[in-house]
Amino acid sequence: MNRRQRAEEYAPPPDEIISFRNVNKIYKSGHSTNYAMDDISFSITKGKTLSIVGESGSGKTTFGLASLGLLEPTSGHIYFQGKNISKLNKSQQRDFRSKTHMIFQDPYSSLNPYDSIFTTVSAPLESFQKGLSRSERRGRAAEMLDKVGLSPGIEFLDIYPKSLSGGQRQRVAIARSLINDPEFVVADEPTSMLDVSITSTVINLMKSLKNELNFTMLYISHEIATSRYIADDMAVMNLGRIVEYGNPDEITKSPKHPYTDLLIRSYPRAGVRILPGEERHTDYNVYNGGIKGCTFAHTCPFKTSECETTKPELRKISHEHWVACFHPIN
Amino acid sequence: MSFPILSIRKLNTVFHTPSGDVNALRDLSLEVERGEVLAIVGESGSGKSTLGFSILRLIDSPGEIVSGSITYHDKDGDVSILDLSLPKLREFRWVNISMIFQSAMNVLNPVARIERQFIDTFEAHNLGGDYQARIEKYLQIAGLGKQVKKMYPHELSGGMKQRVSIALALSCEPSVLIADEPTTALDVVVQKEILSSIIKIKEELNLTVMFITHDLSVASSIADRLAIFYAGRPVEVGSAEKLLKSPQHPYTAMLLSSMISLNTNRDAFLKTMGGTPPDLRKPIQGCSFMSRCPLAEPACGTYDLSPGKSYGEGYVECIHPGRMAREVEAVD
Numbered sequence: 001m002n003r004r005q006r007a008e009e010y011a012p013p014p015d016e017i018i019s020f021r022n023v024n025k026i027y028k029s030g031h032s033t034n035y036a037m038d039d040i041s042f043s044i045t046k047g048k049t050l051s052i053v054g055e056s057g058s059g060k061t062t063f064g065l066a067s068l069g070l071l072e073p074t075s076g077h078i079y080f081q082g083k084n085i086s087k088l089n090k091s092q093q094r095d096f097r098s099k100t101h102m103i104f105q106d107p108y109s110s111l112n113p114y115d116s117i118f119t120t121v122s123a124p125l126e127s128f129q130k131g132l133s134r135s136e137r138r139g140r141a142a143e144m145l146d147k148v149g150l151s152p153g154i155e156f157l158d159i160y161p162k163s164l165s166g167g168q169r170q171r172v173a174i175a176r177s178l179i180n181d182p183e184f185v186v187a188d189e190p191t192s193m194l195d196v197s198i199t200s201t202v203i204n205l206m207k208s209l210k211n212e213l214n215f216t217m218l219y220i221s222h223e224i225a226t227s228r229y230i231a232d233d234m235a236v237m238n239l240g241r242i243v244e245y246g247n248p249d250e251i252t253k254s255p256k257h258p259y260t261d262l263l264i265r266s267y268p269r270a271g272v273r274i275l276p277g278e279e280r281h282t283d284y285n286v287y288n289g290g291i292k293g294c295t296f297a298h299t300c301p302f303k304t305s306e307c308e309t310t311k312p313e314l315r316k317i318s319h320e321h322w323v324a325c326f327h328p329i330n
Numbered sequence: 331m332s333f334p335i336l337s338i339r340k341l342n343t344v345f346h347t348p349s350g351d352v353n354a355l356r357d358l359s360l361e362v363e364r365g366e367v368l369a370i371v372g373e374s375g376s377g378k379s380t381l382g383f384s385i386l387r388l389i390d391s392p393g394e395i396v397s398g399s400i401t402y403h404d405k406d407g408d409v410s411i412l413d414l415s416l417p418k419l420r421e422f423r424w425v426n427i428s429m430i431f432q433s434a435m436n437v438l439n440p441v442a443r444i445e446r447q448f449i450d451t452f453e454a455h456n457l458g459g460d461y462q463a464r465i466e467k468y469l470q471i472a473g474l475g476k477q478v479k480k481m482y483p484h485e486l487s488g489g490m491k492q493r494v495s496i497a498l499a500l501s502c503e504p505s506v507l508i509a510d511e512p513t514t515a516l517d518v519v520v521q522k523e524i525l526s527s528i529i530k531i532k533e534e535l536n537l538t539v540m541f542i543t544h545d546l547s548v549a550s551s552i553a554d555r556l557a558i559f560y561a562g563r564p565v566e567v568g569s570a571e572k573l574l575k576s577p578q579h580p581y582t583a584m585l586l587s588s589m590i591s592l593n594t595n596r597d598a599f600l601k602t603m604g605g606t607p608p609d610l611r612k613p614i615q616g617c618s619f620m621s622r623c624p625l626a627e628p629a630c631g632t633y634d635l636s637p638g639k640s641y642g643e644g645y646v647e648c649i650h651p652g653r654m655a656r657e658v659e660a661v662d
Contacts, residue, residue, distance in 0.1 A: 055517035056488070165606055166374075195373040196544065200588045200600035207599070222517060225590045229600070252592050266522040268547040270589065271574045274522060276530035 012082035017184055017216045018044040018067050023076030025062050025240075035290060036062035037073065038240035039311075044184075044218060049210060051219040051227035051248070053263070054237035060220045063237070064186045067218060068100050080184070098128040101177040105189040107169035111161040117172055118157040121145065124180040144175045147212075149205060167198035174205065178213060186218045191226065203230055224267055228252050236260045239295035242314060246321035256317060256328035259296040294325070302327045334403060335506060335538050336362040336385070336427075341398030343377075343384050346391075350611040354380040356562040356618075358398070362506070367532060367539045369549035369570070371585075372559030375607060378542045379432075381559075382508045385540075386423055387411065402426060402506075425455055428504040432511040434492040438483040444469075444494055445479035448501055455502055464501065471534070472497035473527050489520035493527070500531065507532075510542045525552050546585055550574055558582050561608050561618035567645040578646035580654035581619045617648065625650055625657075 012019065025037040036059040044050050044067070054060040065071045066078060069085040078085050080096055088096055101124070104110040111120055121144060122137040132140070138157060145153030148171040161169055170190060177185055187206065191199040207230055210217055221227045227234060227248070234248040236257065244257040255261040268274075294300070297307040304326065312324040343355040355377045362368050372378040383389050385400055400411040404426070414422055431437050439447055448465045457464075466476040472493040483491060492512060499507060509528065513521040529552055532539050543549050549556055550570045557564040558579065566579040577583040587601045594600065605622035608614055616633040620626045633649055 055519065196546070196585065197373060197588055197603040200590065201602045201604075203590070204599045204602060224518070225592050225594065228592060229590055229594050229596055249596070262519055264592070266518040267592065268518070268522070268545065268551050269591065270547045270550045270586070271571070272551055274525045274529060274551045276526060276533055 008084045008087045010079070010082050012079065015046050016043045017046040017081060018218075019079040020063075020067075021077045021079070023066065023078060024074045025059070025066060025071070026074045033290060035059070035240040037066065037076075038291075038295070040076070040240075040242060042235070042242055042245075042314075044216060045233065046216055047214060048232040049217040049219055049230055050233045050235060051221065051231035052235050052237055053221060053224050053227045055222055055263075057239070058237040059240040060222075060237050061188055062240075064102075064188050064218055064220045067184075068102060068186055069096065070102075094128070098124070098180060099183045101180070101182040101185050103170075103173050103177045103185065103187040103190045106193050107166055107173050108193070110173055111169055113161050116158050116160055117141075117145070117164075120161075120172060121176045121179055123176065128180055140179060141175075144179045145172075147178075147209065148172075148175045149201075150175070165198075166194050167202060170194060170202055171205065174202075174209070178209060178215070181213065182215055184216045184218070186220065188220045189222070190219075192221070192223070199226070206230065224252065224263060236263070239291065241295055241324065243296065243324045244322065245314060246318075250318070250321050254329075256321065256323040257296070257325045258300045258302055258327075258329060261329055262299075302329075332361065333364045334361040335364040336540075337399075337401045337403070338362075338381075338385070339399045339401075341381075341384060341400065342396045343380050343389060343393060344396050345393045347611075352610045354393070354562055354610065355384065356610075356614070358563050360557060360564055360567070362538060362540055363555070364403075365536060365538055366554045367529070367541055367552055368555050368557060369541045369543060369553035370557050370559055370564075371543060371546055371549045373544055373607065375561075375610070376559040377562040378544075378559045379510055380562075382429060382510045382540065382542050385411065385508060386427060386429055387414075387419060388429075421455070424451065424499075424502045424504060426504055427506040427508065428499040428502065429508040429510060430492075430495055430499045430512045432514060434488065434495045434512075434515070435483075437495045437498075438491060440483050442482075443479065444481055444483070444486075447494075447498060448479070451498060451501055457502065468497040468501045469494075471500060471531055473523075488516055489524065492516060492520075492524055496524075496528070496531070500535065503535075504537070506538045506540065508540045508542070511544070512541075513548065514543070514545075521548070528552070546589060547591075558585070561614065562610060563618065563647065564645070565619065565647045569644070572644070576652065577655050578651040579619070579648045580623045580625055583654040619648075625654055 020040045020042045023037050023040045027034040027036055052060045052063060066073055072086060085096060118138060118141050121141040125132055125137050125140060142153035142157060145156050150156045150168060150171050191202050194202060203226060219227060219230055231248045234251050235242045236244040238259045244251060244260045251260060252264060255264055293308040293310055294312050297303045306326055312326050314322045314324045316322050317328060338358060338360045341355050341358045345352040345354055370378045370381060384395055389395055395412060402409040402411055445465055449461055452461055465479050469476060469478055474493050513524050541553060553570045556570050556573050558566045560581050566582045577586055584603045588603055590600060603622060608618055608621060616631040620630045629649055
C-alpha cells in the first residue's frame, strides 16, 4: 500500500471507531498563534464512553468538532471506521453524517424556537430515512421522547421549545441525536447550563441510553467529577495535547500528570475549607503557541530542562493508564 | 448575641411580566452578621441574585421592590436602604456595599484602560487623594501587578478580568461585598485561586462577604454560614459545618445527596430530585417544596411561614426538620 492510499483508507482494528493521526489545528489571530490541537494521535474505542476533561482553551471542543468533520484540521488525518473523513465522496459523507450526531451545550440555543418538538426530533429521520411516512416518523419521535423521559411522548410532539424547561429541552436534544441510531455521539458540556438537581437526571439518562442503544460517546466537559462518573475511558487535555489517558478511577485516584493533579486538587469539595493565600496565579492559558517541550512545564513544580526542550509522548505506565510526562507522580 | 451588619425584613421583589407578576422574593427575612462569609445557595430562579440586586437597589423595570425593609447597621447609625433618595443612594453604594458581578467579561469597558475604569469609579464617589497609588494598592490586593492598570480588558485572561472587577469592587473600601457567582465562568484551577484570594482579602480588610452561588461545594468550602434558597425564600439557614453534617430541610438533604463528587459510585445511578420548582406567578400556600418532597403531608400545605421572624443561628422552614436526613442515612 503506498502512502497516498493509506491516507484515505485502512482496515481499522475491530474495537476502533475514530482515529486521529498527527492532527493539528492552529488558530492564528494577529500576533498570537493558538494550537487547539497539537499533533494529536489518538483512537476512540468502539462502544465506550470517552470523556475529555480540560479547561477552557485546552482544545477539547475542537477535538469533538473535528471528530465529526465539523471543522477541518490544519494538518493530519482523522478516520471514521478506517475512512479518512476529509476524503469522503458524497454518498460516503451522507453515510458518515447519518451515523454521527452531536448534543450541544446550550439547549436554549440548539433548538429552533419556531420548530415543534416533532419537527426537531424527527429531522434526522427526514434527512436519512426518506422512505418513512409522516405517521411513521411521528411514531418513532414519540417513542424516542418516551425513552428520554418526556412521557407520554405523543403529548410533546406538537408543542414548542418555549414551553419546556432547560432539562426538558436537553432531553429533546438528546432524543434528536439518538433517533437515527447513530454509532457515534459527541456531547459537548451537555449539563453545564443546567441546575444541579437537573444535571444528575440528565447524566443518568445518558448513561442508561448509552447502555441500551450501545453507541460510542465522546463526552466533553470541564467538570471532572461528572466526566469520571459517566466515562469508561478518560483523557485529560492541556493546551491542545492529551496529557493523560486511561481508566477514570485510576486517573482521579492517582493522577500521574502534574496538570491532572492540579485539576483534581482544585476541584471544590463540600466542606473542605479553602484557605487564604492558597493561590499561585497560574495564568498558564496565555502560553499557547507551538510549545516545544511539555505544555505544562512553565507551571510544573517538577520540571527539568528536558521538559522545556523535548515533547513528552503519551506512554503506557500500567494496564489502563497512559501519561505524557517525564516525571510522572508516584 | 449577634451583631448584624445587614437586616432584611419581609422583603418582596416582583417582576411584572406579560404573563403575570413573578414573586421573585417572597417575604424574605435574613440577617447578615458582621465579618462573616454568608453563602446564598440556590438553583436558577430561587431569588439569590435578585436578593443581591435588591440590596443595592439595582432592580430595574420590569422588576420592583414592593415591600419590606433593608437596614444597614453603620457605625454611626442605621441606614434604611430602601428609603434613601437617589443622590444619597449613589453616595451609599460602593462606599458601604459593593458587588462583584457574575460575568467579569461584561463588567469592564472594552475601550478604556483599566486605570480609567478605576478613576471613573473614584470620580463618581468624589474620592480625593492619590488615584494612582490607590489603583496599585487594590490591584495588588486582588493579586495583580501594577502593569495591569495600563492594559485594556482584551489583554487580560478571564481570571485576571475577574480580579480587576474584585479590585474595582474593593476600591472604595466597602464594609460589605456581595459576590454574585464570581467564579462560575472560570475554570476550576482559577476558581480556587480567586476563592482563596477573596478569603484572604476578607480577612485583611475585615469585610463581610455575601457569596451568591448555585454550587453547594464551592459555598461550603468558603462560607461560615449557608442560606439555602428555594422559591424566593431561604428554607434553611445555618452554619456550613452543621448544615452539611445534618441538613434539616428535605431540599438541603436532597441537594447534598444528588451532588456528584470524585467518589461517587460509578456503577449505580445518581440520586436525583424529581419535579420542578413551583411557578412563582401563582400564590404558594404553605411549604414551597411540598410538590417535590417525599415527606409531604397535608399539614405542609398550611405551614405558617412565620412572617417577620428574624433568622439567627440555625433556621429551617419545615414541619419535620431533620427527618429526611435521618431517613437517607437509614437507607444508606
